[in-house]
Amino acid sequence: MGRPRSFDEDEVLDRALTVFWDRGYESTSVADLERAMGIKAGSIYKAFGDKRSLFLRALTRYLEEGYEGITMHLVGASGPGEVLQRLLYGIIDSTQGCSRAGCFAVNCAVELAPHDDAVRTALGHHDGRMQRLLRGLIERGQAAGEFTPGSPDSLALQLRLLINGIQVEGKKQRLDVDTARLAVDDFLGRLRIPN
Template sequence: MARPREFDLDEATQKALLAFWQRGYESTSIADLMEAMGIEKGSLYKAYGDKRSLYLTALERYLATGMGYHQGILVEDRPFPTILREWLHSLNEHSRGDHGATGCMAVHAMIEVAPHDAEIRDRLVKHWQELVGLLKIRLAQGQSRGEVRTDCDAEALAEILLRTMGGLAAFSRLGQVPPAHIVETLVQLFCSAAR
């Protein structure tokens, strides 16, 4: 008869997520994970298989949580400039280093792991496409309301906004979180309707 698991799988996955987010995939050793998760090597392998499988589980959790957040704020029926400002400020705060982790784990995975791992690359591409789709819908709605510039296609604006945010998240890994006036400049660039 199998012994019952002696740790909370959900809690352990969250602790692994934070470890990977703080250090990156390559720099996070099995010993680091065991210490962060508070479990033994045998339990780690039995529950997750191997380090890469644990990373995939943690990354999937991060992406799902992030998408839920993005969906929640971007579908609100408020003026788009207000939503964009709040969204950018919240992403900025997220990049400052909750629990010692800076930037965006998805951006880190895109830079560090995706070039060498097709499965992770495909998952990240899907995530970014979903986010561009959300942004496109919201930007098009803002255009129809006169809140967003109309001289550019909503999909192009969505791609530009996503790539800009990805760049800002990458810079935050260096401790360079953009000041508030950068956020205001982005809002003005996207929300100047009279163009």
């Protein structure tokens, strides 16, 4: 019988996520993970498996928590248009931190998804959930007469592309919040039926 774990698994997983997010998968060494997580390699391997397994757990955690955060924009909104505005403004605001880490999911899509089936699958699952959520908001807005007619799938994809663009641009340079919000308002203005 082994010794009981002397660490909180979620806490050390969050620390590993931070390292992967800052450095990328390829540039992160096991020594980097040991330092950040505050545990030895043997404990990492025993709790999470190899570096790749740890990375996939961290990515899954990030995607789950991110999706939960996104769904919080649904609470208390007066309608689909307000939900989308809150969501997009929130993404703009998230780019304003002192770090240029960008969106971890977007970083993984660029660094790993082209040649890693497991990463591509995890990101594809997340993209599918986002597509369904956004399509549902579009359909609700169209049914309520708030949004113009059009393909809900196409409009949801446009929104996902806008979200990814905001995240990439925010990693590249500090976004001017007012200008970015004007761009969001312009997009939403074209989506809404004029009063």
